[in-house]
Amino acid sequence: MLGIRGPLGNGFTPQGRVLAIAGGVGVAPLYPLAMKGSVDTFILGARTEAELVFAKYLAVLTDLKIATDDGTAGYHGFVTGVLDEQIDLLSYDTICVCGPEMMMKGILDRLSAAGIAGRGQFSLHRYMKCGVGVCGSCAIDPKGLCVCRDGPVFTGDQILDSEFGHYARDASGQRKRV
Ligand code: FES
Known part of the structure; x- marks a missing residue:
């Protein structure tokens, strides 16, 4: 027997000029925003070119910037390197992010330093x-x-100075470093 319950949780609510940033399979919830025409600039990162998901479609739909850890496509390095070198963060009203937690923490730190943590989702x-929201x-x-009841999407100022980027809980409820 398999039980399925849902749909649960919220989603992205992009407004104005939108920057989307995805790492690996984190592209999955952001791709529909691009399909709807809601994304102006899209930064897509992966370990290597073969792991870039939806890149050829996103290139048609958005101003696509690619980053790969090994340099096989686009910028050689992390998506945060593209942010630092090619993006004017203040020119975007909404920054939608999904990917590995340390990648997202790096982006939150940059938004916070620029005084615009609240623009991040x-x-x-x-x-x-x-x-x-019980367990x-x-x-x-x-x-x-x-995350199940209030998220999974949070604004940057909601998760600033929190466990985000530091700890999560495993199956037994024990805190572990992310
Ligand atoms: S899974 Fe979120 S509180 Fe139980």
Whole structure:
């Protein structure tokens, strides 16, 4: 028997000029925004060219910038390198982000330093059990936010100075470093 419950949670709410940043399979929830014409600039990162998902479609839909860890396509390095060298963050009203947590933390730090953490929208991943905000498995402390109930998309100022980028919980509820 397999039980499925849903849909649960919120989504991205892009407004104005939009920058989307995806790492690896984090492109999945951002691609529909590009399909709707909501994304002006898209930064897509992966370890290597073969792992760039949807790149040829995004190149048609958006101003696409690519980053690969090994330099096999686009910028040689992380998406944060593209941000630092090629992007004027202040010219965007919404920055939608999904990918590995340390990548997202690097982006949140840059938005915070620029004084625009609230323009960021981050899609978080946590180990989930109940899905309705009861078990605490997906909590982001110290505010007691639950990724299942309050997210998975949070604005940057919601998760600033929190466990995000530092700790998550495993299947037994123990805190572990991300
Ligand atoms: S999965 Fe139980 S509180 Fe989120």
